[in-house]
Amino acid sequence: MNAPRVVIVEDDLQIRRFVRDAVAKAGCTAIEAGTGQQGLAAIAAEETQLLILDLGLPDMNGVDLIRELRHWSALPILILSARTTERDKVEALDAGADDYLTKPFGLGELLARMRVLLRRHGSDATASPLFQFADIEVDLAHHSVRRGDTEIKLTQLEFRLLATFVSNAGKVMTQRTLMNEVWGPGHVGQEHYLRIYVRRLRQKIEQNPIQPRHLLTEIGVGYRFQP
Ligand code: CA
Numbered sequence: 001m002n003a004p005r006v007v008i009v010e011d012d013l014q015i016r017r018f019v020r021d022a023v024a025k026a027g028c029t030a031i032e033a034g035t036g037q038q039g040l041a042a043i044a045a046e047e048t049q050l051l052i053l054d055l056g057l058p059d060m061n062g063v064d065l066i067r068e069l070r071h072w073s074a075l076p077i078l079i080l081s082a083r084t085t086e087r088d089k090v091e092a093l094d095a096g097a098d099d100y101l102t103k104p105f106g107l108g109e110l111l112a113r114m115r116v117l118l119r120r121h122g123s124d125a126t127a128s129p130l131f132q133f134a135d136i137e138v139d140l141a142h143h144s145v146r147r148g149d150t151e152i153k154l155t156q157l158e159f160r161l162l163a164t165f166v167s168n169a170g171k172v173m174t175q176r177t178l179m180n181e182v183w184g185p186g187h188v189g190q191e192h193y194l195r196i197y198v199r200r201l202r203q204k205i206e207q208n209p210i211q212p213r214h215l216l217t218e219i220g221v222g223y224r225f226q227p
Helices: 013-025 036-045 060-071 083-095 107-126 156-167 175-183 191-205
Strands: 004-007 028-031 050-053 077-081 099-102 132-135 137-140 145-148 151-154 171-174 217-220 222-225
Touching: 004 013, 004 036, 004 156, 013 028, 013 036, 013 107, 013 175, 028 036, 036 060, 050 060, 060 083, 077 083, 077 107, 083 171, 083 175, 099 107, 099 137, 107 156, 137 156, 145 191, 156 175, 156 191, 156 222, 171 175, 175 191, 175 222, 191 217
Parallel strands: 004 028, 004 050, 050 077, 077 099
Antiparallel strands: 132 137, 137 145, 145 151, 171 222, 217 222
């Protein structure tokens, strides 16, 4: 099998080199682009497994690049955002990006996020209706959740929320995305429901709901499910 191809779109040369070396370290082929247009061309030219994208580009806004790309590609996208682009970060996630790193970030963090996104991409075809994490088994086909031999009773909405989380394991989910997927469109501004349901889910599935290990809060963004 060929090494996964990773396109890096970043105009800051120092950061781009840092990311390029990390990509090589992960056993992937790095393709570098300094502008959004070069990046789109590189992705269109050859099958690509991951895009690492800076949001502040000289020729276009990274969010617009994501919107354009999402017309024709489901490629996983990892955003690199500066503190000054925090709002753009949520917008980028809503536009279809999969995860983000806030600058400055470390090598270990970058490699971990890359691994999750590359794995997700590779395993989609063999998705199983059974999902396991810690001592919990979620049966997506039969809408049941067990801890060992004991069934955990969830309401329909709680199950839908948990199913959305496990189907997007490792990926950061914005409040808007979760509201849309679980409650349906038209519930923007009712994010307090989400907080209530996340708290209930934590009480049912976390060993210690006060210090969750699976249903993690991403401050200012949303949540991430960590198996
Ligand atoms: Ca930049």
